[in-house]
Amino acid sequence: MNLSTISQTFSVNYDYKLYFTNGLFNPENSLFINILKNYQKGGLVKMIFVVDQQVIATNEYLLDNIKKYGKKHQAHINIKDIIPVIGGEASKNDKSNVERIWNSINKKSICRHSFVVVIGGGAVIDMAGYAAATAHRGVRLIRIPTTVLAQNDAAVGVKNSINAFEKKNFLGTFALPYAIINDLDFLNTLEKRDWIAGIAEALKVALIKDEDFFKSIEKNAERLANREIKAMAPLIHKCAEIHMRHISEGGDPFENGSSRPLDFGHWAAHKLEQITNYELRHGEAVAMGIALDLTYAELIGLIDKNDLERILQVFKTVGFNLIMPISTIDEVDNLLRGIEEFREHLGGELTITLISAIGIKCDVHEVDRDKMREAITLRSLKS
Template structure:
């Protein structure tokens, strides 16, 4: 008897929302309560909070406000614990942090109808999201990002990851959160470099998708640098909206293909983060990666010298240091090795997103290494002169 293949196909719809608020855990703010009630209204829902240590220190009343908020709504919110862990990229580099979160999920009996609620920067959100995705094959996650970069980029997507084998995001999952909540109060305590760093992702998405958005950033560089909240909130909103639209409308939300335009500038950024032992913030590295790739784009004739100068001047005016920290030819080669690592990360064919104009993405499938070396020299020379 011939056994024919059994074929099956199915689709799964994912829905999640990005909310905007201020003072989320104030007793009179109903947003968090309503999000949980919309999930389950007939019994209390278990909540396990994981909080970035730096955020807890900058907002000393936060942990008390979280527990008090939950205590004020016992019919719907069942607070179990707030686990405080170190923030920054180190939280993605060491398995001990994943183990802490998994232990907390286990000890607090968090099931697939409970929630892990992560409060922190992009690295902590990445790591906690990974732990939540592998516990019980996936427990529900609410992200509360606290930096510009996490509010406009890393926390609004569907990816979770940690670093291993000296490679960024080598382990990871595609697991959409139940909800994301952007609370503008967290932005007030950011260091200046963290305030600025997140703007790199907005510049990235503007350059590949929306010339008018890039012009808005260019027109508001001083206000953004001086920490004016209104233009920053618009930049966060617009950037997040464009990222989420790309995920839902791009036709490849789980990145099975090789084209990842939202990784514009990232092949170099990921390598630079590793080479500097993550002393560079992700956004700072992305700014350098964008500067390098647009310089390369100009050298191969995709954009004009005027367009290149406009891009670099906008980033410099915001406060980015665009020089590449490469002290030797060995380090140049080490950086260029990031191109092959990026190809491997993509899964086969190399696809590097460049631009052919402001707001116009342009994919290439090979890199002229001599031209890229020239771009490195040109960019560093230009930054040294000016």
């Protein structure tokens, strides 16, 4: 007997906003409470905060200000817990951080209509987002990124993850935040490395999507290197705008296909982070990965030498070290294994994003290993 097939198709509309402000938890700043009032459907909104310990250390009054803000608006919000967590990639390497958030969600009766509010760099936001997305099949999330890289890239997308099996982002979800809030005041307390590192993601999207944006970064490279917030603020805004537009207009926000153009330079970057035991910042590794792929693109005749040198000079002027910490044949072989790991991460078909000119991306599905070895030699200590 043949049974009939039941088929169904449906669409879900997603909506989330990215806000810009200064002094988010200043008592006179109404942005945070207004976001929650717009959501609130009667009664208190319960929430827990997850806060990067490095952010706490460099922002002396942050926790007190959060508590005072909650007290001022206690008719509308109920802060049930504040959880400090280790910052950086270590937060994603230790699953106990996720378990601490799960335990708090459970013990503090945080439901699907409550909030996890995460304050920190991209790694902490990834980790806390994963915890929120997997509790009750999804607790509401508000991201408050505190680094350049997180404000212009990492916190803007729809992905959450932790590391496992010595692989970056092995466990993760696609789950949209309820809101993202970029408080530019947090950038004033960044280490120089973190200020510079985030510019790599802006250069990445400019190179693959927007030549005029690249020219703007090129023009302001020295100002960015000198930590001028008036140069950085529009860079973050433009980069985030391009990123969000890509998610909505690309037709594949949850990456069901094999093309991931926003991962330009990332196959090598992820492996370099692992090889250095995450001593490299993600943005530093991305800069090296982009430089490597650009060098490979020039070797195979995809871009010309002048474009290569022009792009590399912008990275150097901003302050990036583009020499990869690779000095032995074994280390070269280990780095090359990142290509196959990236293929696996994509789901089987390899797609590496390169460019044929500034602002014009070009996807390739095969890599000439001899040429890539030559590019590694040119871009590493091995040279």
